[in-house]
Amino acid sequence: NAGVMQNPRHLVRRRGQEARLRCSPMKGHSHVYWYRQLPEEGLKFMVYLQKENIIDESGMPKERFSAEFPKEGPSILRIQQVVRGDSAAYFCASSPPWLAGDEQFFGPGTRLTVL
Amino acid sequence: QQQVKQSPQSLIVQKGGIPIINCAYENTAFDYFPWYQQFPGKGPALLIAIRPDVSEKKEGRFTISFNKSAKQFSLHIMDSQPGDSATYFCAARTGGFKTIFGAGTRLFVKA
Numbered sequence: 001n002a003g004v005m006q007n008p009r010h011l012v013r014r015r016g017q018e019a020r021l022r023c024s025p026m027k028g029h030s031h032v033y034w035y036r037q038l039p040e041e042g043l044k045f046m047v048y049l050q051k052e053n054i055i056d057e058s059g060m061p062k063e064r065f066s067a068e069f070p071k072e073g074p075s076i077l078r079i080q081q082v083v084r085g086d087s088a089a090y091f092c093a094s095s096p097p098w099l100a101g102d103e104q105f106f107g108p109g110t111r112l113t114v115l
Numbered sequence: 116q117q118q119v120k121q122s123p124q125s126l127i128v129q130k131g132g133i134p135i136i137n138c139a140y141e142n143t144a145f146d147y148f149p150w151y152q153q154f155p156g157k158g159p160a161l162l163i164a165i166r167p168d169v170s171e172k173k174e175g176r177f178t179i180s181f182n183k184s185a186k187q188f189s190l191h192i193m194d195s196q197p198g199d200s201a202t203y204f205c206a207a208r209t210g211g212f213k214t215i216f217g218a219g220t221r222l223f224v225k226a
Contacts, residue, residue, distance in 0.1 A: 002157070041218055108156070
């Protein structure tokens with residue numbers, strides 16, 4: 001069973017461009033979480049999704065950020081009109097419904113650099 | 116209320132030593148306390164976890180001590196090895212699946 005996959009691993013964008021980060025959860029996992037990690041800091045919760053539903057987006061900035069987890073395909077975290085402050089590592093995690101979020105399996109992250 | 120405070124920020128121990136990392140929380144609704152280990156360039160991985168009805172849990176060389184009345188919990192690594200050098204995050208979760216992470220402790224174990 002492959003682990004959580006994220007791509008791209010590294011992404012460079014200029015200010016004002018859009019960034020799309022993809023996350024493929026582990027097989028059988030229907031819960032996806034996105035976190036942001038700034039250098040030398042812990043992970044900050046952004047959003048929790050189940051298939052086709054956003055369950056908790058209390059950690060998402062109100063503007064420019066959106067997330068989806070469609071019925072088919074990976075979960076996408078989208079950042080429009082990126083600014084330098086968006087530079088960070090973005091981690092996706094997944095868990096199966098029977099673990100009820102107790103253990104979250106993390107992907108290797110996408111490191112976003114905004115020039 | 117939603118914060119988890121972690122200390123120290125960094126820690127250096129000799130091989131065989133017992134590093135201790137401490138965390139404190141305020142929100143009594145937290146019902147699950149995991150610890151994650153992260154190596155450079157990798158995502159965090161669950162190390163060990165505890166629920167508030169238990170005061171101690173051991174898994175191999177890793178032990179969590181939990182003090183519900185003080186709202187504190189700590190990670191002890193017995194007989195630490197250079198391969199344990201990593202960043203450790205404590206975390207706390209409510210029943211709503213949202214997990215709050217501490218700021219992390221960078222551990223370096225000298226050979």
